[in-house]
Amino acid sequence: MPRTSLRLALCACVPLAAAAALAADAVKLRPLVAIYVYGESSGLKDPQGVACSTGELVVADSGRGRILAFTVSTDAVRPKSEFQIQQIPYPIRVGLLSNGNVLALDGKSRRIGRVTSSGSFEGWLEPKVDGPFAPRSFAVGDGDAVSVLDVAGWRVLTLDLGGEVKRSVGLPKDGRFFSDVAVDGRGGLYVVDSVGRRVYVARAADKEFTPVGEALTEDVDFPTALAVDDEGRVFVADENGNGLVILDNNGTFRGRQLQTGWKDGFLRYPAGICLDGQGSLFIAERGNQRVQMFSVR
Secondary structure, three states: OOHHHHHHOHHHHOOHHHHHHHHHHOOOEEEEEEEOEOOOOOEOOOEEEEEEEOOEEEEEEHHHOEEEEEEEOOOOEEEEEEEOOOOOOOEEEEEEOOOOOEEEEEOOOOEEEEEOOOOOEEEEEOOOOOOOOOEEEEEEOHHHOEEEEEOOOOEEEEEOOOOOEEEEEEOOOOOOOEEEEEEOOOOOEEEEEOOOOEEEEEOOOOOOOEEOOOOOOOOOOOEEEEEEOOOOOEEEEEOOOOEEEEEOOOOOEEEEEOOEOOOOOOEOOEEEEEEOOOOEEEEEEOOOOEEEEEEEO
16 A cells, blocks of 8 residues: 555554654644745746755756855845856756855756855866766765765765865666765765665765665655755655655655645745755745745754
8 A cells, every 4th residue: 555545544544652653753844935036136947956054045046047045044034145157057956165155066067166155156176087977966065075976977976175086986776867965964975866766875984875765666756856954864855746755864754745736835846955954944946936945843
């Protein structure tokens, strides 16, 4: 029986004590803010990437070829700066560095550009490796280490800002289409296989990726983005299924949240997610042309 059916039948099949335990473990999301426009300028168009940290949010507004920065408080998001970088005409992923500078992956050239907090282009992040290199996504970890999902080399490379390779982990040979990479605070790398509908992890000392729990074939249609919180919970955005699946640090399925719709708290084609470490989750939606902020409890 699919998990959807199991959840619908919970009240009839699960003892009250067990149901209470499941409810206690459940993550609760509450919509706080929806961003449709940047200040007085034009509305967002096809946003695909978000990056966040304490008090900061950066958005890859792909359809308008710009990078948007915001300041964030408990329940408010305010415009900070707007950049259009000639070398990065189609940003699809963004990352925040510790000094406030930004990394942005251009979806056309498949190169990661370095941008200052004032909007100046500083050059490309180029790995010092031989052979083909084609980044699909990246994630910034501790010490500004940049972990890059390299689909041409079928690996994840962890680089310093000078392009030196600090770690290289090959992607699973039976994987089919990897879309995103995330890092945790303990040096773990996570990747999501959109077609195989599965999450994999390579912890700090691991030489290869291993599955996180079971395949999500009953729970997602086409997952394309993920994030990991300080407790090791994995948040997986289902782009085609318009929802969010949550796994605990052991890979145990902890439920599916949100559903298709246009109102606040609903989703249409979520393409990028991030967690700020302060209890907030941000989701970029291509279908609704917005970024939503949720509280996570």
